[in-house]
Structures are given as structure tokens and as C-alpha cells.
Amino acid sequence: MKLDGSIQQKLSEPLVAGRSLVPVGQKSLVPNGRLVDHSSDVDRTISKKPAVPATDMRQMSPRRMTVMSLDLYVAGIIEWEEYEMLAFQAELHPDYAKTIGALTGEPAQPDHPKDFIEEWENRLAFQRRYNPDNVRRIRRTEHINNILHQIDAPTHLVA
Secondary structure (H helix, E strand, C coil): CCCCHHHHHHHHCCCCCCCCCCCCCCHHHCHHHCCCCCCCCHHHHCCCCCCCCCCCCCCECHHHHHHHHHHHHHCCCCCHHHHHHHHCCHHHCCCHHHCHHHHHCCCCCCCCCECHHHHHHHHHHHHHHHCCCCHHHHHHHHHHHHHHHHHHCCCCCCC
16 A cells, blocks of 8 residues: 655654543554564663652642553553543533532632542541442542542652
């Protein structure tokens, strides 16, 4: 199959690292039709820094949490289902004022810091109390709660 010049030029351009995710099924977009193998690259397999820096999880905005959750997913720290749970922030929804805001009387504050550790501890207590049979959901909530605690008070810091 013969490719036109512009397509061939795009295939020969180096890949640019960014925040966008490319599905593995699109191998034709990768040069030579192969995915890049970094398994022999020691600098990439052994990290000298944590994948996610220490962050105050008790003073984070919902907007910042959506970014943090994507970073956690891309780093392989949380699974897709946990990413969905953590990334969904109701205050970012355009109809917040008509739904939750109308019920609570509170306006959306997507850039106002809140305590995500307390929120996820409350969610975990709720899941354990009202959904004891949904072990999978409880385990995912526990995992998110543990991750947030580790990011808030990391043990890997050197004094």
C-alpha cells in the first residue's frame, strides 16, 4: 500500500510526550508499526522520584483533583474504575446549580479547596455501612483512601 507524502511524513515524525492517551490499537500511527519498548531503559524503569509528589490532600480543589486523578491513573497507581470514582467532581458539572446546588443551597465552588481525605473516609464508612455486600466497591474506596493518605503524608521523603 502506497502512502501519500503528508501521511508518510507524519509517521516519520518523532512522537511527542504529552498528557494525551493513545489507544494501543492504533499501532499504525506509531513509526514502523511498533510500540516503543523502554524495558531496557533503566532510567525509565527505576524512578528516582515518586510518580506523584507529596500534596496536601486536605486543601485541594475539585478541579485540581481531576488533574491529580488522571496523573494517578497514567502512573498506574489506580485502575480505571478508581479513576472514574476519583475524577468525577460534581461541582464541575454545568448543571450543578440546578441539581445538587438547588438541594443544598450551596453554589458550585470548583476552585475552592476542600478536605478530600475526610470526604473519602466518609465515603468508605458509607460503603461499609450501607453496601457491605459490594466488596469490590469497598476495596476500591479503601484503595483510593489509602492512596490519598500516602500522597498527603508520604514516607519516602528524606530530611
